[in-house]
Amino acid sequence: MKITNDIIYVGVNDHDVDLFEGHYIVPEGMAYNSYVIKDGKTAVMDSVDAHFADEWIGKVKEAAGSPDYFIVQHMEPDHSGSIKEFMKAFPETTIVSSQKAFNMMANFFEGESYEDRRLVVKEGDTLEIGSHTLTFVTAPMVHWPEVIMTYDAKDKVLFSADAFGRFGALDVIGETNEEDDDWACEARRYYFGIVGKYGIQTQAVLKKAAGLDIKIICALHGPVLVKDLGYHLGLYDTWSKYEPESQGVVIAYTSVYGNTKKAVEMLAEKLEAKGVPEVVVTDLARSDMAEAVEDAFRYDTVVFATTTFNNGIFPFMREFIESLTERSFQNKRVAFIENGSWAPQAAKVMKGMLEGSKNMTYCDNDLRILSALNDESRAKLEALAEELAAAYK
């Protein structure tokens, strides 16, 4: 794929990965993007996962011959995995990266950090390769500390490392966002799963990006963004400020024998009947946890429903809440449903786990179920539904 007259896509698609980053299901596969910039001199942007080294190096040779510069923006192995093979295949190439990335290279590659073939760059440094001048922008913790992004002022392209990435192989989702009609869904799951903890750092990068004239974003995953950049930048702004993106209630639950589930289903029906814009119900034991996390960050209200278990809460709910709080969960309206047959305390435990979350509004009508719903708890459930729905009227 030719992105501009001088910029060529040389990335690869992975349909074999079972869990991306050892963690995330990727039903549409995964892309490891890499780019060649051809000018008086030639630069290659990032490598790919080690399993695709030969395929990628073949593409680089075809597009660039023998490149002059190899720019490494990020050292996570989905991008750094083929660096060694590249440096062997192209012995004349200079590797360009941040000092922190070279330190990581030594750790990954048994002391090898290419001291005699390298150019260390920092914030604001530039590299002229002919008519293109590349400016390096540091982006610490988006998503590792060594990350740099690269701006090409001639074609107005931001090479954004992991930022603006999305799960999905490009031969499934499309090579550019002109073909990809569902970018936000898998970009959101990717963002909150992988970068979500680092909202402050993402905001810092967005502020730097605001000072650049950007026409195209080339991320390390997902399609090349060639249109509607305001939409994509706007979503990143919302996500990294931890602002709710959509109005609606997520009900995340666990249920052992179906009694908590029955209450959750009844609540969902009532909320829909009362006109709540969207109601999303997630069984945490049987759903993709990353999708549940994404939804909890997306919507303005979350109902946590679980059983008391081992004097605490059911394990899938514990994992869910920990996945939220370790990603700086905040700015939500929250309600609890607890179930317990002799000493219910799940609501207290869940509220305690959310103690450090900022700007939370707790509903007045939390629901306690003693084993199974009865007339009294059904009346309380109605009161909770009324309270939740009132906010959207």
Ligand code: FEO
């Ligand atoms: Fe795509 Fe942080 O690696």
